[in-house]
Amino acid sequence: MNSAVLSSRRSPTGAPQPSAARLSLPHARAWLMLAPVMVFLVVLASAAFVVIRMSLGTSGHEWHSFTLVNYANLLDPYFMKSLWLTLKLAFQSTVLAVLLGIPVALAMARAKSPIVKRLLLAGVLLPLLVNLLLQSYGWLIILGPSGLLNHALLAIGLVQQPVQWLYRPSGVLLGLVQTAFPLAVLPMSSAMKSVSQVYEEAAATLGASRFQTLRHVLLPIAMPGILSGSMLVFAYNASAFAVPLLLGGRRVPMLSLLVHDEVAPLLNWPAASAAGVVLMATTMSVTALSQILVQRSQRALWSK
Amino acid sequence: MKKFSTGRRQAFKTIGAALAASVVSAPFINVRAAQQQFAGKTLRLLTWSDDTGLAALRNIAATFTEKTGAKVVADRADGTSGMVAKLKAAGDRPQYDVITLAGVGASGLADAGLLAKPDLDRLPNLKDVPAQYRTGADGFGVGYLLWTDGLIYNTATMKAAPASYEVLWDPKYTGRIFLPPPEWAEAVDMAILAARMSGGSQQNIDPGFKKLAVLKDRILTLGENPNQIADLFRTKSLDVGGIYSPAFFPESIKKPEFNMGISYDMKEGFAAQLMFTVIPKSHPGDLDLIHAFINHSIDPLVQGKMAADVLNGPVNSKALVPVENRKYVPSAQQIAEKAVLHDDKSLATVHDAWIKRYTEIFS
Numbered sequence: 161m162n163s164a165v166l167s168s169r170r171s172p173t174g175a176p177q178p179s180a181a182r183l184s185l186p187h188a189r190a191w192l193m194l195a196p197v198m199v200f201l202v203v204l205a206s207a208a209f210v211v212i213r214m215s216l217g218t219s220g221h222e223w224h225s226f227t228l229v230n231y232a233n234l235l236d237p238y239f240m241k242s243l244w245l246t247l248k249l250a251f252q253s254t255v256l257a258v259l260l261g262i263p264v265a266l267a268m269a270r271a272k273s274p275i276v277k278r279l280l281l282a283g284v285l286l287p288l289l290v291n292l293l294l295q296s297y298g299w300l301i302i303l304g305p306s307g308l309l310n311h312a313l314l315a316i317g318l319v320q321q322p323v324q325w326l327y328r329p330s331g332v333l334l335g336l337v338q339t340a341f342p343l344a345v346l347p348m349s350s351a352m353k354s355v356s357q358v359y360e361e362a363a364a365t366l367g368a369s370r371f372q373t374l375r376h377v378l379l380p381i382a383m384p385g386i387l388s389g390s391m392l393v394f395a396y397n398a399s400a401f402a403v404p405l406l407l408g409g410r411r412v413p414m415l416s417l418l419v420h421d422e423v424a425p426l427l428n429w430p431a432a433s434a435a436g437v438v439l440m441a442t443t444m445s446v447t448a449l450s451q452i453l454v455q456r457s458q459r460a461l462w463s464k
Numbered sequence: 465m466k467k468f469s470t471g472r473r474q475a476f477k478t479i480g481a482a483l484a485a486s487v488v489s490a491p492f493i494n495v496r497a498a499q500q501q502f503a504g505k506t507l508r509l510l511t512w513s514d515d516t517g518l519a520a521l522r523n524i525a526a527t528f529t530e531k532t533g534a535k536v537v538a539d540r541a542d543g544t545s546g547m548v549a550k551l552k553a554a555g556d557r558p559q560y561d562v563i564t565l566a567g568v569g570a571s572g573l574a575d576a577g578l579l580a581k582p583d584l585d586r587l588p589n590l591k592d593v594p595a596q597y598r599t600g601a602d603g604f605g606v607g608y609l610l611w612t613d614g615l616i617y618n619t620a621t622m623k624a625a626p627a628s629y630e631v632l633w634d635p636k637y638t639g640r641i642f643l644p645p646p647e648w649a650e651a652v653d654m655a656i657l658a659a660r661m662s663g664g665s666q667q668n669i670d671p672g673f674k675k676l677a678v679l680k681d682r683i684l685t686l687g688e689n690p691n692q693i694a695d696l697f698r699t700k701s702l703d704v705g706g707i708y709s710p711a712f713f714p715e716s717i718k719k720p721e722f723n724m725g726i727s728y729d730m731k732e733g734f735a736a737q738l739m740f741t742v743i744p745k746s747h748p749g750d751l752d753l754i755h756a757f758i759n760h761s762i763d764p765l766v767q768g769k770m771a772a773d774v775l776n777g778p779v780n781s782k783a784l785v786p787v788e789n790r791k792y793v794p795s796a797q798q799i800a801e802k803a804v805l806h807d808d809k810s811l812a813t814v815h816d817a818w819i820k821r822y823t824e825i826f827s
Contacts, residue, residue, distance in 0.1 A: 238820045413823050
């Protein structure tokens with residue numbers, strides 16, 4: 161006989177009361193199921209704490225000293241300019257990726273044919289499936305000084321000398337938009353799919369054009385998904401390393417490259433950690449602020 | 465004169481030959497016997513994970529095992545900073561017997577008190593290594609390879625190999641030159657070379673950065689990715705650049721379609737950095753084995769193979785570099801006469817500031 165049953169008691173009203181063990185069993189099971197995830201989260205959180213702790217150390221004495229000098233050093237115009245450039249490029253790439261992604265997301269959400277849906281999905285996912293290094297070579301072949309675009313422009317006489325598309329902020333921006341494009345499209349497509357077509361039909365019945373329906377009905381309702389996509393692109397690109405390295409030719413010093421410099425030749429892990437923490441905190445602040453703004457606009461929308 | 469019969473003469477000849485052979489071969493037999501003492505022993509090596517590390521495994525570790533019977537267990541790290549991190553993380557626990565790494569890493573580990581000094585008397589091959597390349601990092605490192613940088617030029621667009629770094633400042637190459645990226649040691653050496661060309665030095669670097677600033681709008685890129693650089697030469701988008709090492713693209717530079725040549729014969733000399741083998745203070749293997757391995761790494765034959773494989777300069781002046789690779793590797797005479805080594809120790813104090821200055825000039 162089950163011990164839980166043996167230990168069951170009767171309430172003062174006479175109704176049988178489940179034992180504490182019986183009550184806690186489902187909870188225990190739930191916690192047990194969550195355990196692997198919790199362990200993983202603890203590891204992730206520990207890594208972040210290690211970085212924070214290291215940012216308070218000094219080079220060579222990472223774990224035995226406490227100082228804020230690494231953060232003070234980040235006030236140097238060299239780092240401030242880099243932080244500004246990083247945020248600027250992350251913001252610009254987010255706006256471009258979202259603007260370019262909206263029609264694609266809409267097409268994915270509203271396409272009826274399963275083949276079209278699959279083709280669109282495959283096309284969007286392509287940047288995630290191809291190695292970043294290969295993608296950068298692709299851009300080199302297209303946009304390089306002897307690339308296809310320059311060949312075409314020279315051939316039709318539009319330019320007399322090859323145009324420098326790469327190794328400039330514009331080249332990096334292009335790479336950031338391309339590599340983060342799926343991150344913008346997928347959440348937006350999912351959000352648009354969940355918007356009932358009844359709203360669009362109602363707007364159309366009231367005489368709204370397709371563009372008006374998109375602007376005043378679909379996009380505001382799908383705003384949480386658009387925000388999710390934007391935040392993913394922003395956070396991904398704020399910490400981008402490979403794209404500015406390969407397409408910027410080290411002439412576009414985003415903060416991640418300066419973090420790398422501190423680690424690789426200078427062996428100054430505390431300084432690198434401090435720069436990493438600042439980048440992380442800035443990105444999180446921007447994300448939180450955007451979420452607050454969108455939540456407010458959503459409340460205003462549904463209270464109308 | 466007393467005559468010997470043919471039979472007796474033959475017998476004397478045979479005995480004489482046998483005696484001579486035994487005398488001549490005795491040292492080798494003894495050496496062989498001495499080396500056999502390492503059979504069954506294990507040496508733990510930490511090296512790079514790139515082509516240089518693979519070449520070290522092929523040309524140094526494998527031949528050492530073949531020669532001595534010792535087993536070499538290799539671990540590889542992504543760059544010098546990775547090696548330093550691994551050794552620091554290990555602390556007092558014995559993990560590696562020998563590490564091959566760059567000067568900055570060797571100095572960093574020596575300063576942190578993590579290295580043991582090698583006994584140079586147990587490295588007989590050092591006799592053929594010029595004095596300036598024997599040791600470094602306060603005597604904790606033994607030089608085993610010379611990372612050499614010259615000017616890379618386009619064999620299809622330039623008539624002759626450049627003989628001076630002034631070619632980089634020639635306006636006719638505007639938009640068709642490259643420089644090394646700021647965080648590389650090559651950038652440091654480029655700044656020093658520019659300073660020397662303008663009357664400065666490593667200790668008086670300002671003239672060098674001023675001279676480099678002239679190139680701000682003339683360069684196509686900073687060569688962070690060697691494969692991209694090789695491709696830009698292949699497509700004739702670059703004429704010349706550096707300073708850079710052919711070791712970054714040991715395969716491509718040998719292929720004619722990449723149009724790449726390397727010039728070390730510069731009137732200002734060429735930059736070189738000494739690569740080291742070091743012994744961690746806490747090492748699990750025995751010191752005889754460790755010293756035998758380090759000695760083997762500077763053997764003339766091994767040095768020649770390494771130089772040919774990774775296109776670095778050998779430190780052993782008697783290195784036997786295969787003929788077909790000699791045009792990519794500076795000769796012993798060039799190394800002796802023209803190699804310029806920067807001062808790692810004093811660089812450590814200014815490297816951070818120099819990276820910032822270089823980055824700011826070109827960004």
